[in-house]
Amino acid sequence: MTDPHMETKLNEYVDGTLAAHDRASVEAHLADCAACRAAVAELHSLSAAAASLPKSIEPGRDLWAGVETRIAQRATWNVQRLQWRAALAAAAAVVIALGLYRLLPPSTAPYRPAGQGWAAVQADFDRASDELSRILAAERGRLRPETVALLERNLAVIDAAIAESRAALARDPASAELRRLFAAAARQKVELLRWAARVAAS
């Protein structure tokens, strides 16, 4: 069976995939060719032997422990991903709430006196914000890129609110309402940074 064309024919004959007229042609050839008859017998034998090989071969060692460990890791990743999603949803809600808060009339906005000088409040915020930003920058490589992108978008919104508040305060330093707006945005930023740094480091 050195002829490639005949090899194909005989294999398809054994597999039962030949059209009727080709099948008849091969059978006519087999009647006269002992070598091809022997080849067909071997092919039948080989296919039968292959089909009867054991379908199940147990591994040489128990592989379940490795499977279970990996499944458990995936479960942990999934939980962390869900936590991220939930937290980012909360952050987005904070941004929306901040926007709504800014629309409230002054009489309805809660106000708690800081109990210290206004310059000290701003300095505290700047220090906390810088420190947390540094921590987050060091750990951000452990976060998924899309998570970092979403976090940065939220921070950009809060930073814009802080910048607006500061600019307005520069024009009207005595306004209690502007101070409340600034304090609210600053608090949200610190909370978001603190939370992100904690999760990234965990």
Place this chain on the structure above:
Amino acid sequence: MHSDPTDLIHRAQQGDRTAFEALYRAHAGRVHALCLRLTADRALAEERTQDAFVRAWERLATFRGESAFSSWLHRLTVNEVLLRRRAERRREQRVVTSDDPAALERPGGADTSSGNALDLERAVAALPAGAREVFVLHDVEGYRHEEIAELTGIAVGTSKAQLFRARRLLREALNR
């Protein structure tokens, strides 16, 4: 522990790892045999068996019961093995030769295999990767060429050519 496969599958789909372990115990031998024959490498076959079950766990929710669970798992295993082989082409050279005849002996069960079957296992393991995969899928596992083409990404004609080549090489090896 429940042994009803449908109940086990349902519980595993809900995240019950104990139920999934029972499924693993029931199907590990079948999956491992397939991985062993497709890879011709005992260590790699164990890795792929684990890969297949991890993948099955991740995709369990997609099993709707249209086919038997074993068929679903089987196809997923073939996909996993072939996908990873494509990603690790260099491993293609790791065929078992007659210098390593123990590689395809059945751990703990060689006494139940006839000498002819063992010869065939070794000869299959020594085939070139492409021919071996098609032979295992077609002649051992009973896939059609159209299914093999879909699973492996080759043409139906190529699948046939690989099968016929594999049979020729096996006949030569077994007649020596």
